Amino acid sequence: MxxxxxxxxxxxxxxxxxxxxxxxxxxxxxxxxxxxxxxxxxxxxxxKPKKIRFSKAEKKEFDDVFNALNTPWAILTRIEEQSGYYPNLYKRLFQTPTASKQSQSESQSEFVRVIEHPELIEVVKEKKYYIRILGQYLVHSANQKMGIELVSKEYADPFSLEQIREMNKWEKFKEIDLEKCKEAVKDE
Structure with missing residues (x-):
């Protein structure tokens, strides 16, 4: 109570x-x-209206589609039809994980509130991590076939928790739990 x-x-x-x-x-x-x-x-x-948390990438996609269209139906349709152009919003609105506390329809209803009141958006800084393996750190490789390389920390790329979980599914990391290899990037 x-x-x-x-x-x-x-x-x-x-x-x-x-x-x-x-x-x-x-x-x-x-x-x-x-x-x-x-x-x-x-x-x-x-x-007091509750703020709705968006990642920086979601906010960028929202601004793009919101400035181009003016009705919730048109905006949702554009995001669904052009999921490659709006991958973060598509995932938020149409691929809600079953373990999530929020259903797909709840996510979409919340999004319609944001369309009506964009001032409710609160951009949250996504926590980033370095991945340390055998004393070195992962970096996105310029060589697309390799995907990633190990380098010293000064050249390492930060990864989001979502990226780390996605990489954990890759064949090359099937023996490594990358979440146990993460080091938080210090805020600057």
């Missing part, structure tokens, strides 16, 4: 009204008047 303090303003569900005296004052704390199950939450929970 949520804790309340003196002076908190709360939203209450009224289930009955005394027909004789419709202006009867309800006594909070008196179980005959308002039970805690009818307190829906603090007023601030209902009045």
């Amino acid at each position: 949520m804790g309340y303090e003196v002076g908190d303003k709360v939203v209450v569900e009224i289930t009955e009204v005394d027909e004789k005296d419709k202006e009867l004052t309800y006594g909070v704390g008196n179980p005959t008047w308002i039970r805690s199950k009818y307190i829906l939450g603090k007023l601030s929970d209902f009045t």
Whole structure:
């Protein structure tokens, strides 16, 4: 149960009204008047819009599609049809993992709120990691066939947790748990 303090303003569900005296004052704390199950939450929970977290890449894709189109249907359709151009938004809206707390329809509903109120977007800095293997660090290789190379830390590339999990599926890393090899990149 949520804790309340003196002076908190709360939203209450009224289930009955005394027909004789419709202006009867309800006594909070008196179980005959308002039970805690009818307190829906603090007023601030209902009045302050919740920020919606976007990665930097999602925000860039959002700005691009939002500036090009003007209706939620058109924007969602463009993202679905051009998933290669909007891979981060496509994944967020149409490939919600089953283990996620949010369903695909909830993700899309939340996104429509962002279309209506772009000021709700909060860009969060994605945590990055170096991957250390045998005293050296991974870097994206210029040689596409190799994919990655080992180098000294000064030349290492930072990877997101999502990239690390994706690389863990690669055949060349089937014997290594890259998540155990990660070192957090220090904020600059």
